[in-house]
Amino acid sequence: MDQFISPATLPSYLEQAAEVRARFARLKAREVILDVQHLSKYFGAGPRRMTALEDINFRTHRREFLCVVGPSGCGKTTLVRILAGLEEKDSGHVLLQGKAVTEPSSDRGMVFQGYTLFPWLTVKKNVMFGLEVNGHGRHEAGQQALQWLQLIGLEKFADAYPHQLSGGMKQRVAIVRALANQPRILLMDEPFGALDAQTRCRMQAHLLEIWRKIDITIVFITHDLDEAIFLADSGDDDEAESYAMVARLTDVADNVE
Ligand SMILES: Nc1ncnc2c1ncn2[C@@H]1O[C@H](COP(=O)(O)OP(=O)(O)OP(=O)(O)O)[C@@H](O)[C@H]1O
Ligand SMILES: [Mg+2]
Numbered sequence: 001m002d003q004f005i006s007p008a009t010l011p012s013y014l015e016q017a018a019e020v021r022a023r024f025a026r027l028k029a030r031e032v033i034l035d036v037q038h039l040s041k042y043f044g045a046g047p048r049r050m051t052a053l054e055d056i057n058f059r060t061h062r063r064e065f066l067c068v069v070g071p072s073g074c075g076k077t078t079l080v081r082i083l084a085g086l087e088e089k090d091s092g093h094v095l096l097q098g099k100a101v102t103e104p105s106s107d108r109g110m111v112f113q114g115y116t117l118f119p120w121l122t123v124k125k126n127v128m129f130g131l132e133v134n135g136h137g138r139h140e141a142g143q144q145a146l147q148w149l150q151l152i153g154l155e156k157f158a159d160a161y162p163h164q165l166s167g168g169m170k171q172r173v174a175i176v177r178a179l180a181n182q183p184r185i186l187l188m189d190e191p192f193g194a195l196d197a198q199t200r201c202r203m204q205a206h207l208l209e210i211w212r213k214i215d216i217t218i219v220f221i222t223h224d225l226d227e228a229i230f231l232a233d234s235g236d237d238d239e240a241e242s243y244a245m246v247a248r249l250t251d252v253a254d255n256v257e
Helices: 018-028 076-084 123-133 138-151 167-180 197-213 225-232
Strands: 032-043 050-061 064-069 091-096 108-111 185-189 217-222 241-246
Touching: 018 050, 032 076, 032 217, 050 064, 050 076, 050 217, 064 225, 076 108, 076 185, 076 217, 108 167, 123 138, 123 167, 138 167, 167 185, 167 197, 197 225, 217 225
Parallel strands: 064 217, 064 241, 108 185, 185 217
Antiparallel strands: 032 050, 032 091
């Protein structure tokens, strides 16, 4: 029986190494960007009432990359829609830099799974759109849009239309379009879900590259554990830290008819 390792002799998975504890301490000493307290959301009423989110609590800090992972139907999109101000919560608090989130605002950028570029606008004009809405002049918006496109290596496609781009290129444009408005936080709901495996890997690397270069906090929703671990274990310097919140948002079994 000596060849078997007894579970009693293994360190608990809840025990963190000193290095990991130090990393979390550094992260938690930073400014809190998003504070979610006792958040609950139900759909329907009476006996048909269904729990989408029950007492969710978490915080994200400045320049943090937080991944939220969970299986289909566990409430990920509901969570991100509430964070974006697109869905009302039933109870709890959602605070962005201490201010209650009640409606959509340019301090939160969003990237969804589906391609959400305006098909009738060129790539450059898609990126300029939010800048112009937020009061930047056409010339300045154009200059900024080109800089963003350079960051993702798509400046040559500035005058192309979305239908002339591949799926990965479209999502890169969607990311910088959201970032161009300089939001405090970028909310991403399975943004690479529709891409093939290789493109997805490239996009993950691109996203990390962008995140390391600018002052942005990211909440990234995925059902893919590998993706979450890869992205959320990438904080390798003092500036940009990340960690994974592997969340079981609600008991999925409750939601199965
Ligand atoms: N508008 C709605 N009305 C009623 N029920 C809803 C509504 N939106 C979501 N739900 C229910 O809430 C639960 C959580 O849905 P949600 O879309 O947040 O899951 P998810 O984790 O994003 O799933 P997926 O990985 O498939 O995208 C599901 O059971 C869903 O049916
Ligand atoms: Mg979803």
